Amino acid sequence: MRVNIPETSRKRIVIIGGGFGGLNLIKQLRNSEFQVVLVDRQNYHAFQPLLYQVATAGLEPGSIAYPFRKILSDYTEVYFRMAEVTHVDTSNKKIETSIGTMNYDYLVMATGATSNFFGNQSIESIAMRMKTIAEALDIRSLMLQNLERATLSSDLKEREMLMSTIIVGGGPTGVELAGALAELKKDILPKDYPDLDIRSMDIHLVEANERLLKEMSEESSEHALESLKKMNVDVWLNTRVMDYDGASITTSDGRKLSGGMLIWAAGVKAQVVEGIASEKLAGGRVKVNAFNQVEGLEDVYAIGDCAAFITAEDPRGLPMLAQPAMQQGVHLAKNLIRAQQGKEMIPFHYKNLGTMATIGRNKAVTELGKVKLKGWFAWITWLFVHVYQLIGFRNKIVVIVNWAQNYFRHSRDLRLIIRPFQRPRG
Amino acid sequence: MRVNIPETSRKRIVIIGGGFGGLNLIKQLRNSEFQVVLVDRQNYHAFQPLLYQVATAGLEPGSIAYPFRKILSDYTEVYFRMAEVTHVDTSNKKIETSIGTMNYDYLVMATGATSNFFGNQSIESIAMRMKTIAEALDIRSLMLQNLERATLSSDLKEREMLMSTIIVGGGPTGVELAGALAELKKDILPKDYPDLDIRSMDIHLVEANERLLKEMSEESSEHALESLKKMNVDVWLNTRVMDYDGASITTSDGRKLSGGMLIWAAGVKAQVVEGIASEKLAGGRVKVNAFNQVEGLEDVYAIGDCAAFITAEDPRGLPMLAQPAMQQGVHLAKNLIRAQQGKEMIPFHYKNLGTMATIGRNKAVTELGKVKLKGWFAWITWLFVHVYQLIGFRNKIVVIVNWAQNYFRHSRDLRLIIRPFQRPRG
Numbered sequence: 001m002r003v004n005i006p007e008t009s010r011k012r013i014v015i016i017g018g019g020f021g022g023l024n025l026i027k028q029l030r031n032s033e034f035q036v037v038l039v040d041r042q043n044y045h046a047f048q049p050l051l052y053q054v055a056t057a058g059l060e061p062g063s064i065a066y067p068f069r070k071i072l073s074d075y076t077e078v079y080f081r082m083a084e085v086t087h088v089d090t091s092n093k094k095i096e097t098s099i100g101t102m103n104y105d106y107l108v109m110a111t112g113a114t115s116n117f118f119g120n121q122s123i124e125s126i127a128m129r130m131k132t133i134a135e136a137l138d139i140r141s142l143m144l145q146n147l148e149r150a151t152l153s154s155d156l157k158e159r160e161m162l163m164s165t166i167i168v169g170g171g172p173t174g175v176e177l178a179g180a181l182a183e184l185k186k187d188i189l190p191k192d193y194p195d196l197d198i199r200s201m202d203i204h205l206v207e208a209n210e211r212l213l214k215e216m217s218e219e220s221s222e223h224a225l226e227s228l229k230k231m232n233v234d235v236w237l238n239t240r241v242m243d244y245d246g247a248s249i250t251t252s253d254g255r256k257l258s259g260g261m262l263i264w265a266a267g268v269k270a271q272v273v274e275g276i277a278s279e280k281l282a283g284g285r286v287k288v289n290a291f292n293q294v295e296g297l298e299d300v301y302a303i304g305d306c307a308a309f310i311t312a313e314d315p316r317g318l319p320m321l322a323q324p325a326m327q328q329g330v331h332l333a334k335n336l337i338r339a340q341q342g343k344e345m346i347p348f349h350y351k352n353l354g355t356m357a358t359i360g361r362n363k364a365v366t367e368l369g370k371v372k373l374k375g376w377f378a379w380i381t382w383l384f385v386h387v388y389q390l391i392g393f394r395n396k397i398v399v400i401v402n403w404a405q406n407y408f409r410h411s412r413d414l415r416l417i418i419r420p421f422q423r424p425r426g
Numbered sequence: 427m428r429v430n431i432p433e434t435s436r437k438r439i440v441i442i443g444g445g446f447g448g449l450n451l452i453k454q455l456r457n458s459e460f461q462v463v464l465v466d467r468q469n470y471h472a473f474q475p476l477l478y479q480v481a482t483a484g485l486e487p488g489s490i491a492y493p494f495r496k497i498l499s500d501y502t503e504v505y506f507r508m509a510e511v512t513h514v515d516t517s518n519k520k521i522e523t524s525i526g527t528m529n530y531d532y533l534v535m536a537t538g539a540t541s542n543f544f545g546n547q548s549i550e551s552i553a554m555r556m557k558t559i560a561e562a563l564d565i566r567s568l569m570l571q572n573l574e575r576a577t578l579s580s581d582l583k584e585r586e587m588l589m590s591t592i593i594v595g596g597g598p599t600g601v602e603l604a605g606a607l608a609e610l611k612k613d614i615l616p617k618d619y620p621d622l623d624i625r626s627m628d629i630h631l632v633e634a635n636e637r638l639l640k641e642m643s644e645e646s647s648e649h650a651l652e653s654l655k656k657m658n659v660d661v662w663l664n665t666r667v668m669d670y671d672g673a674s675i676t677t678s679d680g681r682k683l684s685g686g687m688l689i690w691a692a693g694v695k696a697q698v699v700e701g702i703a704s705e706k707l708a709g710g711r712v713k714v715n716a717f718n719q720v721e722g723l724e725d726v727y728a729i730g731d732c733a734a735f736i737t738a739e740d741p742r743g744l745p746m747l748a749q750p751a752m753q754q755g756v757h758l759a760k761n762l763i764r765a766q767q768g769k770e771m772i773p774f775h776y777k778n779l780g781t782m783a784t785i786g787r788n789k790a791v792t793e794l795g796k797v798k799l800k801g802w803f804a805w806i807t808w809l810f811v812h813v814y815q816l817i818g819f820r821n822k823i824v825v826i827v828n829w830a831q832n833y834f835r836h837s838r839d840l841r842l843i844i845r846p847f848q849r850p851r852g
Contacts, residue, residue, distance in 0.1 A: 004578050006621060043570060044842045060824075062486040067841040069618040079621065082574045082843075099578055133844055144469060148508045152430050152525055192495040195432060195505065394831045394839050398486075398824055405820040413820050415493040416470045417508075418559055419845065 001100040005079055010035040013336065014095060014104040016085050016273065018045050018068055021304030021325035022110035023391075026078065027071075028333030033340060034106075036078045039097060043067055043082050046133050047390055049322065050399075052173060055130055055139040055263075056180035057414040058406055063398045065133060066391040085111075088275035090297050095273070106299045106336060109273060109286060110329070113305035113320055116269035123244050126423070127264040130173065139263060140414070141421040146260045147189070150196055157258075161247050163201035166259035168241050169266030170207030171215070172357040175224050177263060178205040179360040182231035187410040204257050206236045206249070208266070213365065215319060216355055220365035223374045227359045241266075268320055270306040282308040285317050290347035292332050303328035309348070318350050322389075327351065358382045361407070427526040431505055436461040439762065440521060440530040442511050442699065444471050444494055447730030447751035448536035449817075452504065453497075454759030459766060460532075462504045465523060469493055469508050472559050473816055475748065476825075478599060481556055481565040481689075482606040483840040484832055489824045491559060492817040511537075514701035516723050521699070532725045532762060535699060535712060536755070539731035539746055542695035549670050552849070553690040556599065565689060566840070567847040572686045573615070576622055583684075587673050589627035592685035594667050595692030596633030597641070598783040601650050603689060604631040605786040608657035613836040629659045630683050632675070634666045634692070639791065641745060642781055646791035649800045653785045667692075694746055696732040708734040711743050716773035718758050729754035735774070744776050748815075753777065784808045787833070 005012075011034055015022045018040040029036050047064040054061050068080045083097040094103045115131055117124040128142060129135045143165065150162035165181060167174045181203045190198045205212075205228065211221040212228075212235065228235055240252040241262075248258045270285040280287055280294055285308035287295050292307060294300040304325030308317035318324035327350060335345040354368035358379060366378035373381060383403065390396050405411055431438075437460055441448045444466040455462050473490040480487050494506045509523040520529045541557055543550040554568060555561045569591065576588035591607055593600045607629045616624045631638075631654065637647040638654075638661065654661055666678040667688075674684040696711040706713055706720055711734035713721050718733060720726040730751030734743035744750035753776060761771040780794035784805060792804035799807060809829065816822050831837055 004580055042843065043574065060486040060488040061844055062488075062840045062842060065842050065844070067618075067839065070839065070841065073617040073620075081577070137844070148469065151507070154430055191499040192493075194499075392839060393835075394828065394837070397827050397831075401823050401827060402820065405823075409819075411820070413493070413496065413818060414488045415496065416488060416491050417468065418487055418491070418563070 003081060003083075003097065003100040003102045005035075005037060005081070005102070008035050008077065010077060011105040011340070012037060012103065013106040013108065014039060014102055015108045015110060016040075016095070017110035017112055017304075017306075018042075019048070019110060019112045019304060019325065020322040021112075021329040022108070023071070024326045024329030025108060025110065025303065025333050026075075028330050029078070029336070030075050032333075032337055034077070034336070036075075037102065037104075038068060038072070038078070038080045039083050039085055039095075039102070040068065040080075041082070041084050042132075043069070043080075045071065045391060048131070049386060050390075051130050051133065051136045052177045052180055054133060054136040055177065056184055057140055057412040057416075058180065059399060059402055060414060061133045061137060063395050063402065064390070066395060071391065085273050088273045088300075090275065090300055093299065104299070107301065108332065109294075109300070109302040109306055110304050110325070111271040111273060111306045113268035114271050115264055116267035117264065118267065123241065123262070123264070126244055126246055127168070127262045129264055130177075131268075137419070138421045139261070141417045141419065142261050144415055144417050145420060147193060147196070151193060156200075159196065160200045160202070161258045162260040163196065163198070164204070164259040165202075166204045166206060166241075166244075166249055166257055166262045168206050168262065168264050170205055170209065170212035170235070170237070171265065172213065172355075174205055174207070174265040175212055175228065175357050175359060177265060178203055178228055178233045179231060179358065179363070182228070182233050183360050184412060186231070188412050188415070192415070202257075202259065203233045204236060204259060205233055206239050206241055206251065206257075208238070208240045210238050212237070213357055216357070216365060216367055217372060219372060220367060220374065223365050224357065224359055227363050231360060268305065272306055282310065283316055291335055291345045292328055292348055301332055303332055309350070311350070314350075321355070323353060324350050356382050356385065429507060429509070429523065429526040429528045431461075431463060431507070431528070434461050434503065436503060437531040437766070438463060438529065439532040439534060440465060440528055441534045441536060442466075442521070443536035443538055443730075444468075445474070445536060445538045445730060445751065446748040447538075447755040448534070449497070450752045450755030451534060451536065451729065451759050452501075454756050455504070455762070456501050458759075458763055460503070460762070462501075463528065464494060464498070464504070464506050465509050465511055465521075465528070466494065466506075467508070467510050468558075469495070469506075471497065471817060474557070475812060476816075477556050477559065477562045478603045478606055480559060480562040481603065482610055483566055483838040483842075484606065485825060485828055486840055487559045487563060489821050489828065490816065492821060497817065511699050514699045514726075516701065516726055519725065530725070533727065534758065535720075535726070535728040535732055536730050536751070537697040537699060537732045539694035540697050541690055542693035543690065544693065549667065549688070549690070552670055552672055553594070553688045555690055556603070557694075563845070564847045565687070567843045567845065568687050570841055570843050571846060573619060573622070577619060582626075585622065586626045586628070587684045588686040589622065589624070590629070590685040592630045592632060592667075592670075592675055592683055592688045594632045594688065594690050596631055596635065596638035596661070596663070597691065598639065598781075600631055600633070600691040601638055601654065601783050601785060603691060604629055604654055604659045605657060605784065605789070608654070608659050609786050610838060612657070614838050614841070618841070628683075628685065630662060630685060631659055632662045632665050632667055632677065632683075634664070636664050638663070639783055642783070642791060642793055643798060645798060646793060646800065649791055650783065650785055653789050657786060694731065698732055708736065709742050717761055717771045718754055718774055727758055729758055735776070737776070740776075747781070749779060750776050782808050782811065
């Protein structure tokens with residue numbers, strides 16, 4: 001069955017995915033001569049960099065989400081369809097989705113990335129992920145459920161296990177999560193659970209590399225490590241997780257670390273729609289040329305995490321971060337409009353505007369070109385950049401109110417178990 | 427297994443339920459000589475009067491919820507346990523719960539009410555309820571899912587069915603819901619769904635009585651009816667719902683009304699814990715005396731919706747609203763403290779402070795004693811009273827920000843399907 005989309009004489013661009021790449025692309029196509037269809041599994045854009053604050057009860061999910069239809073409401077000939085894309089048929093220029101088939105003149109894959117467990121199925125089946133808002137809420141629920149369970153136990157070892165968390169992966173997500181949990185442990189939980197000895201709650205951060213934040217300078221890595229240690233996070237470098245039984249992990253050096261929740265922040269892999277031939281992939285990502293075009297497929301493009309845009313500097317493709325996706329989205333829109341006007345496409349060049357990670361209260365590391373900041377000033381920069389990038393005036397204000405409350409009152413008021421997390425039965 | 431609660435020489439009060447009654451009781455017991463244990467299924471207090479705004483994308487769930495542990499964090503000898511109470515054994519002074527048994531010296535039932543389908547099982551199995559935050563979120567999701575489905579249909583009848591909603595019950599909840607949906611229909615949805623003819627979306631409000639808001643004066647009822655009609659709500663008075671097949675209802679006068687969602691706001695019944703003998707009940711509620719004591723059970727009390735406090739004015743018990751519960755909670759705390767001090771208990775008297783319902787933008791009806799307000803002034807009163815009663819400074823601010831945005835920008839930004847609603851399989 002064909003998906004119901006109004007007929008028009010315009011050429012149709014179908015965009016799969018409304019993350020940073022897809023959204024920036026569609027914004028630039030606002031007044032174009034195309035018909036544009038955005039397809040996404042969710043009906044909202046989620047601001048992924050702040051998922052960790054939803055998981056740690058600092059922000060409400062609605063503050064970092066924005067409905068697609070609201071964004072697109074004053075665009076002409078732009079349609080949204082909520083669906084899962086199951087197959088791409090590039091030879092017939094159509095896609096198959098959970099709601100029917102759709103033809104395209106141009107296809108843009110902006111499907112992002114998903115958690116990568118590097119083949120470890122036992123961990124995959126039990127680890128908590130944090131790629132979607134629902135997953136972040138599951139982490140929030142499980143953390144609180146485990147604390148409630150801990151109050152019921154009179155076995156000290158079991159209590160410690162239930163209170164403790166293991167975070168795998170020392171990139172920005174892992175560092176930010178560990179810092180936020182350390183602040184919960186210090187400021188909030190002792191008051192909330194007077195009958196638990198919160199000091200015996202452990203926060204383990206496990207990183208296979210020799211340093212944290214390996215995308216940043218050694219100086220920033222060192223600062224993050226020192227800060228987390230001061231906040232009583234146990235950081236394990238050069239360490240991999242071999243196994244997790246729901247109560248403890250076994251590390252590559254044979255150690256056992258106890259924790260009732262394991263959060264996987266160790267790696268991502270591109271999400272590629274079925275139907276793209278494997279010879280078009282590099283490291284699991286879709287190989288694209290200088291115009292973000294999938295090689296050998298004239299009217300198919302890929303941007304963001306799912307695309308392998310290979311340069312001398314980045315032989316495995318651009319970093320899987322918001323920035324390259326956003327820049328590619330904006331650039332591709334211009335190229336599609338140029339192509340329609342009979343002009344030549346312009347090659348894409350990625351401009352690294354900087355990287356940053358927050359660690360906690362007044363603590364962050366920020367690298368903007370050659371300017372490296374740390375501590376309070378880096379933290380303020382991080383705050384401004386994130387509020388600025390959030391979509392929606394209401395969201396900005398609500399996030400500022402929450403952050404002010406969290407900062408001045410040492411408070412995290414969203415410790416709510418709205419839907420208890422239940423492990424799927426294996 | 428006995429639930430792990432620290433041993434003490436204090437007498438233990440167990441409170442079942444942290445709604446308006448239980449919460450006000452526990453606040454007054456803050457510095458008492460008792461050990462107090464609050465048992466609730468949720469780990470937060472939900473502000474039920476604003477559930478309808480969560481259901482209609484006007485407020486985030488976190489804005490009307492407040493974690494119990496935060497409220498209790500600076501109380502001494504007050505414990506919270508998240509559990510479902512399954513049985514009361516009054517002869518042995520203990521309760522059975524999902525996490526084990528618990529002894530009590532005094533037991534207070536503040537278990538509230540649940541939806542009452544008056545025995546209509548076919549409707550019960552398919553209707554949406556709105557007594558919890560999770561249920562309000564389910565309504566929000568299903569409404570948006572139905573609209574997404576409507577865009578896919580080329581059958582006009584099916585489109586209209588998917589867009590339309592049937593609300594059963596013309597009390598404050600039904601009126602408020604109908605008004606909020608009417609505003610969504612007018613201000614938001616036509617922009618969100620340019621390819622749907624939103625004018626053919628129907629909002630039906632079905633009431634078995636001859637007037638809306640029957641707890642209020644005829645003048646207020648009339649005003650609510652006129653306002654809703656102007657907002658294009660179809661109000662059906664003297665009408666009962668006989669059946670619903672997921673697409674349309676059959677009414678008591680044989681009419682068919684089409685709607686893809688049926689929200690049940692028609693009645694509530696007390697939630698009574700198993701183990702209370704049926705001769706202690708009146709109309710499904712637990713009969714209590716002038717001290718809110720369950721008749722014949724010396725150390726067992728009941729307050730709020732679950733209690734039948736019978737007076738000449740209210741022969742079926744006090745109205746099932748927040749106010750009686752709050753007053754009973756405060757009063758019972760005083761009596762329990764008096765009893766401990768060897769003083770006599772004081773009989774409870776309910777003081778009706780007024781009733782109110784909002785209908786929409788600048789529209790409400792408020793009755794405070796003999797003062798009857800309607801329109802803008804009633805609406806402002808409603809706003810102030812509700813913000814004032816919300817627990818938590820952050821919640822008050824966030825609600826004000828959201829309301830300001832909703833008011834000045836005619837906006838409802840929380841049109842998010844975070845967890846799609848799936849009907850339980852029958």
